Amino acid sequence: MDVQWVLVCHGCLTVLVVVSFLCGQWPIFQGTFIERFHYFLTVGAYDYFLRFVMYVCGSRARDAVLSVEYFCCDRPNPILQIIYLAIIGVTYYLVAQSSFKYIPGHYLSEVHRFASFFAVVVGVLLFLLTSFSDPGTVKSENVTQYLSAYPYDNIIYKEKECSTCKIPKPARSKHCGVCDRCVARFDHHCGWMNNCIGEKNTRYFIAFLLWHFLLCLYGTVVLGLVVAGQLKELKVIYILTAYYGVENSFFSLAPHVVQWLLSSYNTQILLMVFLAVISLLLVGFFGYHLHLCLTNTTTNETFKWQDYLSWKRRLHEAKASTAALKASINGITAEQKPPQSKWRAFFRRSPLDDVDATKDNIFDKGYLRNLHEIVFPLSSRRSVLRSKVD
Structure with a gap:
């Protein structure tokens, strides 16, 4: 115990x-x-x-x-990449070592031995593809291509030059201090990938998050079915009720079943908890980045928009406060007017209630076109390449 x-x-x-x-x-x-x-x-x-x-x-x-x-x-280094490969390799080894002997089982066929290996290999391939693909490096040779693909909105992006690379800085690009390069449609630098996430590899990064969420969920379900199959084959419920006199109800059986599982299948239980927690985290990251893709916004732009909207809101509030102060002064100096109804004054809106700070994202073209832009980056399209030649 x-x-x-x-x-x-x-x-x-x-x-x-x-x-x-x-x-x-x-x-x-x-x-x-x-x-x-x-x-x-x-x-x-x-x-x-x-x-x-x-x-x-x-x-x-x-x-x-x-x-x-x-x-x-x-600085760029492969430490987190090695840790990722170690985590996925050790986890798969522990699952295979502890649970493959129960496959095929009561609820699982032998195909899951090969399906699990295939799922892990695809996950590693997506990891390598995201890690070693070009995120969309902006150079003097292709800067005109990116300038035509991403116009300035004159809100959070204005025409300027990168102080490090000494080339024009296209809209939505950013100079990564870790990689020391300008990246088109820069989202963030991912230490796990040892690479920037930008215009050309965001699609691989999203696929990586989705696949690894499904992989962890699949592992959790398979381990759960392994344990449930052993519970069924060994007739644990029958033994507890027939030989030990435990009442055949969920609340009576649950403590005994949990005790038996923890004593006999503790490795599977710990792996299930680990995979379930990681799957919840991954689905959160995937949902966040999917929302960014659907609205055609990047992680880097999220902070820029927050700063811009905060500034715009403060500006509107200052203007509204100034207008209210002028109205009060004019009311004092003006001739005496009939008293206004208290109820009307109570329900009258304050000038500050009219403060409006909207996000005018010219890059947001609708869900379908935004997703199409992620899958097929703008800089690689024929129309952009043709405008570069012209």
């Missing part, structure tokens, strides 16, 4: 760490223990570690740690 509780605590701790690390900044966790734990994992623990190194070993040791941090976080 002690071992079972250790496994339960281990699973709960794993879920807490994964959710806090990956989702601690989500608005739903604002002001909660998850947000504070996320800060400790991402900033606080490292800061205490640097102070400890400085106190024990001196400034040279701290500078050495900072140089390692610079290489790992601010």
Whole structure:
């Protein structure tokens, strides 16, 4: 029983760490223990570690740690790629080692041995395709092509030159400080891919997220059916009710069944929890990026639009406040007017209620055309190439 509780605590701790690390900044966790734990994992623990190194070993040791941090976080490196391959390889090995002996089973046919391997291979191929494909690097040779593909909206994008590359900066592009290059329709730099996500590989990145969500969901369901099949074949419910006198109801049987599963199939249970948590995280990331694709917005532009709308809202509020102040001054200096009804004054709208800050995204052309632009990038279309030649 002690071992079972250790496994339960281990699973709960794993879920807490994964959710806090990956989702601690989500608005739903604002002001909660998850947000504070996320800060400790991402900033606080490292800061205490640097102070400890400085106190024990001196400034040279701290500078050495900072140089390692610079290489790992601010320069292209394959560390997270290796970690991804290790995670997917070890997970598949554990699933095969612990559960393939039960396939075929009561609910599963032998085809799942080969289907699971095929699913993992496709996932790795999508990972490699996203990692090593060109995200849409803007160079002096193709800058006119991107300038014609992405016009300036004169709102969040205006004509300017990249201070690093010394070439005109097309709309929706950004100079990546990690890769040290300008990327067309820049979304973000993905450390897991060791590559930027831009115009030409966003389609591969979206496919990667969707496929890995389905892969984790498939693994969770298969492991669940393996455990359910063993529960059926070993007649656990029958033994509990017929020989141990347990009442044949869900609430009576559940504790005994869970105890039996944790003692006999703890590896499968832990793998199920791990895959289920990862699938939930992946579907969240996929849903977010799918929304960006449907609205033809990038992660980089999300922050630009937030800054622009915040500025525009403050400007409207300032104008409305000025207009209200002038109206009040004019009312004081003007001739006495008949008193206005209190009810009418109560229901009268404030000038601040008329504040309007809208997002005028000229790149949003409708769901279907936006998706078509993701699958078939603008810079590779014949019309753009023809305009480049002209």
